[in-house]
Amino acid sequence: MSGIGIIATLRVQPDKKAEFEAVFAELAPAVRANEPGNSFYKLFRTAEAGVYKVLECYDDEAAVAAHRASDHFRTLGAKLGPCLAGAPEIESLPGV
Amino acid sequence: MSGIGIIATLRVQPDKKAEFEAVFAELAPAVRANEPGNSFYKLFRTAEAGVYKVLECYDDEAAVAAHRASDHFRTLGAKLGPCLAGAPEIESLPGV
Numbered sequence: 001m002s003g004i005g006i007i008a009t010l011r012v013q014p015d016k017k018a019e020f021e022a023v024f025a026e027l028a029p030a031v032r033a034n035e036p037g038n039s040f041y042k043l044f045r046t047a048e049a050g051v052y053k054v055l056e057c058y059d060d061e062a063a064v065a066a067h068r069a070s071d072h073f074r075t076l077g078a079k080l081g082p083c084l085a086g087a088p089e090i091e092s093l094p095g096v
Numbered sequence: 097m098s099g100i101g102i103i104a105t106l107r108v109q110p111d112k113k114a115e116f117e118a119v120f121a122e123l124a125p126a127v128r129a130n131e132p133g134n135s136f137y138k139l140f141r142t143a144e145a146g147v148y149k150v151l152e153c154y155d156d157e158a159a160v161a162a163h164r165a166s167d168h169f170r171t172l173g174a175k176l177g178p179c180l181a182g183a184p185e186i187e188s189l190p191g192v
Contacts, residue, residue, distance in 0.1 A: 005140040005151055007103065021192055040136045042153060044101040044189035053189055055101055055151050057138060093140035093149055096117055 003039070003095030004064055006056040008088050014050055016083035023079045030072035037063025050085070057095075064092075099135070099191030100160055102152040104184050110146055112179035119175045126168035133159025146181070153191075160188075 012020045024043045031041040040057040058064045067073055108116045120139045127137040136153040154160045163169055 003138065003140075005138065005149070007149075007151070024192065040138075040151070040153070042099065042101065042136075043192040044099075045192060046187075046189055052192070053101070053103075055103070055136070055153070055189075057136070057151070091142075093142055093151075096120065096139040096141060096148070 004058045004060065005093035005095060006054070006058070006064070007091040007093070008054040008056065009046075009091075010052045010054065010080075010088050011085045012050045012052060012083050013085045017050060020052070020080060020083040023076055023083070027072060027076040027080070030076065031067065031070075034072060035063065035067055035070065037066055100154045100156065101189035101191060102150070102154070102160070103187040103189070104150040104152065105142075105187075106148045106150065106176075106184050107181045108146045108148060108179050109181045113146060116148075116176060116179040119172055119179070123168060123172040123176070126172070127163065127166075130168060131159065131163055131166065133162055 021043070028041055028043060031038055037059040038057070039059070040055060042055055044053050044055065046053055058067065106116075117139070124137055124139060127134055133155040134153070135155070136151060138151055140149050140151065142149055154163065
């Protein structure tokens with residue numbers, strides 16, 4: 001096994017999309033700049049309005065834990081939470 | 097919009113998993129080494145046996161087209177096809 005992929009599906013409230021995207025525009029570069037165990041972290045829209053997917057890749061479980069414990073994720077994640085219309089769906093994928 | 101993400105879901109025949117993974121082990125580095133418009137290309141297992149997901153990211157539609165037209169994708173893709181148990185599902189995601 002090599003690496004861990006994550007597909008995070010986030011459903012955003014209709015009137016919060018601009019705010020959500022603005023917070024994410026801070027979060028994504030902070031992840032890439034400060035997490036040596038992260039190799040990819042990017043936000044995408046889907047075909048369904050208000051539904052986003054974040055594609056992520058980490059070296060190992062320790063890198064995933066470091067992401068979740070990071071100051072930038074905690075601080076900016078707290079701003080993302082109120083934009084969401086439901087709990088995030090997280091699919092964790094072992095790398096081949 | 098910035099970039100195009102792709103989640104390709106591939107269902108592999110039970111007795112073809114090793115062959116599929118071996119071909120992919122050639123394909124992934126060829127994509128990363130030869131496609132300047134590709135920024136991520138990695139194979140993952142899922143929770144369902146024999147079902148894989150490829151997470152991909154390209155700069156733009158021209159880079160996606162260049163991927164599909166590349167010699168490495170055509171040559172190695174021809175070896176992947178017989179390993180599959182059905183048509184790939186391709187989800188294309190516009191970057192935010």
